[in-house]
Amino acid sequence: MNLQKITLTLGLTLLAGVFTGCKDMDRPDPNRHVTQVQSQPKTAFDNWLKSHYTDSYNVQYIYTLDDTEADRSRNLAPAKLENSMKLAKIILHAWYGAYDEATGKVDFMRKTSPRQLLIVGSASWNGDGTITQGTAEGGLKVTLYQANWLDVNDPQALNTTFFKVMHHEFSHILHQNKIWPTTEYDGISEGYAPTSWHNRRELKDYAPLGFITAYASSQPREDIAEMTACYITFPKSQWDAVMEAAGEEGRAKLNKKMEIIKKYMKGTWDIDMDQLRTIAQRRLEEAAHLNLLEDSWKELLGSSLRAFPQTARAAEPSPAAYAEAYKAVVEELRRHPKFLEVRAGKCTTEDDLKHVVNLDQCAAITQYFH
Template identity: 40%
Template sequence: MNRLKYLLMLVIMVFVFGACDDDDPNTDISVISLEKGEKNDFDKYLENILTEPYNIQFLYKWEDVESDMNYQLVPATYENSIKMANLVKYLCLDSYEEVAPSDFLKKYFPKMFMMVGSAAYRNNGTMVLGTAEGGLKITLYNINNLDVTNVEMLYEMYFRTIFHEFSHILHQTKDYTTDFDKISSTDYVGGSWNDAWDGKSSLDAGFISDYSSKEPNEDFVELIAHYITNTEASWAAKLEPASDSGKAKLTQKMTIVKSYMKEVWNIDMDELRTAIATRAEKLDEQDLDNITIE
């Protein structure tokens, strides 16, 4: 009986090890592929207009590792991603190129854009227009509802976010004077900014938006983002409802903002605003579906 058990075990061992020998994998070939596949025409176009001149990576293919797992999100469509890439180049980068020093954008502009098709909402019900990480990456949401015929909506949903986050990079690189902080020092409301102005106007307290009232840095960059996306006439109209004290504070703040941008970065805010407005007026003449490399 013992001999029979021994022979049976021997047969099993031969069978197992023989099977392993037959299925021995080729260790030179990984079962996990890291290949991104061949570059399509849009990928090549992005390299030409964003990566090579500005070192900007434009992510439109869904990557879980780059998305925010706190929200239920969907990928951006290929067609709208093309439109947004052309819009970023035309309305933002080309506008700065008209007025900024050489290599300014390549050195300081965020290095990664992530496109998300759906909107994201915070627990307090407010929509996330965009997020930024360490001054390097900007995520833009709601790309699948992109409307290229509505310039004000483009500003509100996407470009004020881009200008806002880019301005954070600038003041974090070279800070503005603390005189700015003192103008509204007793009026900032911190994290309650979304509820603090219920039934009241943040303009009367000297803030260009409710979010500006969160703290000085947000106030500073919101002023830049709103100023350069308004014409002289629309800026005046925006400030018109504010109280006299609110207008006075906003005027004081803008004097500091303009001085900072000119003295530190050699950028004239009024020239930048004109460059953006001029391009916005001609937006309907642009082929935003183009991915042809010239």
């Protein structure tokens, strides 16, 4: 009984202390709040993005690697500022411009486009050795990886790395807004493999089943997105190669799927897929001849930190800090299954990379430092 009284008395004393301690002067200072957004001075590039992306399409083009936006479970590197600039111009011309021209409607992309585009410099490696080329979150944000490998003079590389991803993710957004004919489409092919699709490495492994890519065989929703994106971005030679490898049965399935997609896109969105394909491929060819760097942007590239967004760091790291960071990144990447086959000592310094025979296995390391 005495113990209960002591405990109750102590509890009341502590509670009184809590109430007497809550004074107006103890309210959080809004100027020191941890969630307050720190404003950064706008550059000429930022102002251009506001005019051509935010004001025109209601889209935020994010080129700094903010921890609140990026996938923290992945070891990612920011995009080079110069590449972010060039990619912004290319996407505006070859993606937004393609849909604007194909639909003939100035507000189509403003209404349906994702609200954010996040540009990441490095690849996003998965534990099984595959790469996630892009992600879409609820139709609101699309993340594009491998910006540090940008080659403006290779349209097919641009398609493979960026535009196939964008058309794929955009098709998901269109399907979320207006449902696609799942009952009719889902039953065309059998053999979807949600967890083992990446084992289908060659055309003969998936084309005869009626799949345009190995990833298309993961599940129906990815199948229709892949079919849409590949039809728009594949050159005729690549599309024909899949059809040839598919054989009569697989080819019939692929043609049936394409027929459904064309009907859906025309009937639901008033988009002619053949016209969109022609426009998109022409505009991508034109992209290499665009002025990809405005004169007012070039002065932003003079810093020795130009490999990273200007607002990403406050000051240049010391040589010792840079060397330590380099070593940490190399060690992290060397533990990835993709690089376990590289002989010890091959990928330890930047100079060593020039002499590595299997460059594919060390490509992800070079992107952090070039």
